[in-house]
């Protein structure tokens with residue numbers, strides 16, 4: 001056992017910190033700190049800045065822009081990025097479809113899609129969930145039927161995050177209705193400008209528009225946009241969802257928000273109860289960060305560590321608890337909103353953020369599903 | 382000792398439930414109502430007035446009905462059940478309550494009569510930058526010149542401050558203490574906005590704005606404000622109980638209808654147990670709120686203050702638990718504005734932060750923990 005980082009890792013960390021805090025557009029970091037929603041252009045500018053510096057997809061295979069870093073280095077990269085209020089690369093691109101294409105895609109698909117995916121020239125959406133297929137993803141019903149050189153897709157996806165910005169959507173579709181439900185699913189890439197694709201907005205409880213329904217009516221998709229083998233979609237989805245869980249505990253972001261909250265608190269920090277809440281949350285967060293470090297120090301190869309469920313579960317709970325603390329710090333001022341208000345911006349964002357973050361324990365495999373995974377695969381229950 | 386409603390109270394509950402239930406039976410109707418200014422239905426407000434509900438807390442000689450806390454609580458709870466956006470709590474219970482407690486007989490008759498008749502919406506302009514549920518005002522100051530008074534400073538957020546026909550404003554008095562004033566909003570600069578639970582609030586800027594002292598000029602009314610805030614806490618507790626009841630009912634009904642993995646969600650014991658825990662939270666909160674309502678009915682301000690803090694603490698804990706779990710057990714659907722459950726959670730949170738959240742009550746109660754050895758809810762006086 002050893003506490004310190006090696007001199008190389010220490011240098012690596014400083015290099016990251018230096019880049020994120022001095023070479024990255026300040027207005028975007030300021031927007032993140034203020035809790036403002038980023039525009040599409042800001043997301044794109046952000047990721048392209050990172051990509052130009054080789055920092056957008058360092059975890060991909062080296063021939064596609066990966067850096068061959070250790071898991072610990074990847075961890076330090078994420079933490080420093082979040083601590084500096086730099087938006088992380090779009091998860092759909094960097095953590096989901098990118099690694100999937102690199103692992104399962106044909107050479108043509110890799111060449112066609114991986115470079116623009118890394119650079120966010122293509123904005124990907126995730127088209128997995130359907131109204132009746134949430135936690136039970138395998139019961140999805142959107143169909144793709146082979147017709148000559150095309151698949152013809154019909155059905156409806158829902159909860160498509162930022163689908164309004166999407167250029168392409170990676171979908172799970174039913175390609176064989178006659179077998180066990182997991183066995184008849186394939187992954188198909190669909191250009192969202194294809195005739196028959198319709199994106200409809202869903203308004204969320206914080207007033208924002210970040211999710212959508214995506215409808216497919218006789219959408220013709222060239223068959224070479226199938227990822228991997230026909231009917232192998234479930235295996236690919238499991239690989240993707242495993243990756244989704246790894247990055248999902250935003251320790252760096254939560255740490256930054258908690259530290260900012262001390263500034264928001266001002267004189268309220270004189271209250272021992274407020275102090276106690278900070279201490280409790282800081283300690284839980286410390287335990288989570290150290291657990292994340294234990295996981296990265298142990299994980300070998302691409303298989304996610306089973307304890308990544310602990311990170312998702314606890315990470316989202318603490319993230320939500322911190323948003324609750326910030327809302328409480330705003331107190332009666334949290335009712336204020338809009339441009340005509342004199343209440344500080346953070347206090348006006350506190351309640352919408354608190355409400356919006358309820359989603360964190362629902363998506364990406366709900367926290368109940370994570371408990372199920374822990375009970376089953378770790379505890380053998 | 383009797384925790385049940387008598388026949389008249391049951392009839393009142395059914396009448397209110399009938400009225401607001403009809404107005405907001407369809408959640409879409411509430412959505413449309415809160416989307417447009419003033420954020421509530423003037424028609425429903427008039428109907429509440431017609432039924433005598435807006436005058437419920439006020440003496441008959443002031444144009445009211447002279448009912449007790451139990452009746453007011455019944456109304457609040459029914460409004461909570463449908464998330465009725467009408468400003469009953471802030472306009473009637475708080476602003477009206479202050480006029481009732483501190484106004485001169487003429488002021489009471491004039492203001493409360495019009496309020497009871499549904500002709501005037503009142504707002505209590507009290508929160509100031511950094512004030513955090515205090516019963517005193519410091520940022521808005523009152524200046525006296527002979528018999529004329531003016532106020533200067535900023536009040537924000539003022540619930541329904543933009544729609545209000547009359548503001549009840551707290552202000553620091555020249556000789557110390559906090560006074561209350563009636564202010565014609567025409568003399569103030571108001572910026573209204575939508576709050577996160579679909580309500581309305583405003584920033585109110587006063588600049589040498591003419592004001593009429595409520596009650597005797599120059600009188601320190603801080604303890605009156607504190608008592609009315611306590612009443613507001615108890616009534617907010619009722620509103621929260623109504624909202625929690627319905628959020629829980631929506632959740633249990635969803636668990637028995639939503640299918641995943643080929644079975645309804647109530648097949649998963651982990652989920653049914655969590656619904657059971659929500660029920661436990663709700664019942665405990667209901668007991669404290671009902672108890673506090675009965676304590677309030679005794680008219681003892683010190684006991685009421687204690688009971689209000691205890692009830693508010695329990696309600697704060699329960700509202701967060703029930704609101705958060707209602708969303709979680711529904712999954713994604715509860716995150717949408719179109720489905721009601723998220724709005725229940727949002728309103729529960731807004732109620733929680735209106736007059737002091739759980740931690741605030743905890744601090745208040747903790748400061749007094751050495752004053753008693755054991756709590757006896759049936760005791761007739763504190764100390």
Ligand SMILES: Cc1cc2nc3c(=O)[nH]c(=O)nc-3n(C[C@H](O)[C@H](O)[C@H](O)COP(=O)(O)OP(=O)(O)OC[C@H]3O[C@@H](n4cnc5c(N)ncnc54)[C@H](O)[C@@H]3O)c2cc1C
Pocket residue numbers: 125126127128129131133134135136158159160161162211359362363364365366367368369372639641642646649651652709710711712713714716
């Ligand atoms: C804001 C937001 C953004 C999203 N973005 C995307 C996206 O971009 N692309 C995409 O494809 N999907 C997305 N999702 C969908 C998300 O993955 C699903 O919401 C999630 O899988 C849960 O499904 P559900 O909402 O249908 O809830 P359900 O599966 O109906 O679950 C309801 C409740 O039951 C619990 N539950 C379900 N099954 C079990 C069980 N077996 N044991 C115990 N408890 C159980 C759940 O944990 C939950 O509490 C998003 C969701 C949200 C809210």
